[in-house]
Amino acid sequence: MLSKKIEDAFNEQLNKELFSAYLYLSMSSWCDSQNLGGMAQWMRLQAQEELQHAMKFYDFVLDRDGRVSLSQVDTPKRDWDLPLTVFDEAYDHEKMITNSINDLVNLSFEEKDHAAVAFLQWFVTEQVEEEATVQRIADKLRMVEGDKVATLMLDNELSQRTQAGDEAE
Ligand code: OFO
Numbered sequence: 001m002l003s004k005k006i007e008d009a010f011n012e013q014l015n016k017e018l019f020s021a022y023l024y025l026s027m028s029s030w031c032d033s034q035n036l037g038g039m040a041q042w043m044r045l046q047a048q049e050e051l052q053h054a055m056k057f058y059d060f061v062l063d064r065d066g067r068v069s070l071s072q073v074d075t076p077k078r079d080w081d082l083p084l085t086v087f088d089e090a091y092d093h094e095k096m097i098t099n100s101i102n103d104l105v106n107l108s109f110e111e112k113d114h115a116a117v118a119f120l121q122w123f124v125t126e127q128v129e130e131e132a133t134v135q136r137i138a139d140k141l142r143m144v145e146g147d148k149v150a151t152l153m154l155d156n157e158l159s160q161r162t163q164a165g166d167e168a169e
Pocket of ligand 1: 053093094130
């Protein structure tokens with residue numbers, strides 16, 4: 001059984017993961033509008049991965065005999081000036097999510113909820129990967145800034161992503 005505090009915090013995180021999916025889908029549609037199909041594909045798969053994260057929280061709350069409580073998902077931004085801005089903002093977003101996961105771990109320790117602590121370890125590790133991956137792409141975009149051919153080559157590289165799964169880049 002979940003404490004009320006843990007139940008509320010996990011439901012809040014479920015909402016944040018759904019917002020992440022919304023944000024990345026919006027970023028995908030913007031990339032598509034700029035004819036950057038590889039980046040659009042990468043972001044679309046990232047959105048799907050965020051839905052998988054949301055469902056992990058959903059299932060955990062149900063498995064612990066808690067109540068899932070869905071709340072309104074914020075409207076994501078829809079326009080950016082450059083692909084670099086998109087990935088820089090994705091990186092900032094992931095840092096915010098990492099802080100949020102760390103807060104959940106702290107709360108789970110306070111509540112002495114060992115199952116929650118164990119569950120969250122997957123997310124602690126996942127966030128290292130989430131930040132590193134998106135930061136690497138942003139750094140490459142910074143290197144090629146203004147070079148259209150190099151940007152298209154990077155776009156092509158990102159089109160190689162085929163999975164939304166946890167092991168996909
Ligand atoms: Fe769910 O990791 Fe990104 O936001």
